[in-house]
Amino acid sequence: xxxxxxxxxxxxxxxxxxxxxxxxxxxxxxxxxxxxxxxxxxxxxxxxxxxxxxxxxxxxxxxxxxxxxxxxxxxxxxxxxxxxxxxxxxxxxxxxxxxxxxxxxxxxxxxxxxxxxxxxxxx
Numbered sequence: 001x002x003x004x005x006x007x008x009x010x011x012x013x014x015x016x017x018x019x020x021x022x023x024x025x026x027x028x029x030x031x032x033x034x035x036x037x038x039x040x041x042x043x044x045x046x047x048x049x050x051x052x053x054x055x056x057x058x059x060x061x062x063x064x065x066x067x068x069x070x071x072x073x074x075x076x077x078x079x080x081x082x083x084x085x086x087x088x089x090x091x092x093x094x095x096x097x098x099x100x101x102x103x104x105x106x107x108x109x110x111x112x113x114x115x116x117x118x119x120x121x122x123x
Contacts, residue, residue, distance in 0.1 A: 013106030024098025
């Protein structure tokens with residue numbers, strides 16, 4: 001990943017993570033998981049990262065990637081949802097976890113896309 005790609009990925013991932021933190025904190029006391037709102041944020045992040053690395057993704061493919069990741073994190077999200085029932089502390093826990101999951105997912109996808117991009121460039 002070159003410097004320009006890293007800078008763009010950094011902006012995309014941190015923006016998505018910040019949005020996810022706001023959603024997680026804001027939805028902590030609501031009676032349903034925040035995954036329904038996090039999924040579009042993470043889908044948009046995947047599509048934007050694809051553009052950085054010249055990988056064209058249809059919205060369905062990006063959504064599938066994000067859904068798969070969210071499914072893997074379901075246990076963490078359930079724990080976060082239960083912790084969200086605690087006033088203030090639950091908001092902090094929920095927001096922090098949503099941001100951390102989105103951040104790690106973004107860099108994982110960026111690394112994968114970067115490796116694919118480098119393989120195409122070398123060929």
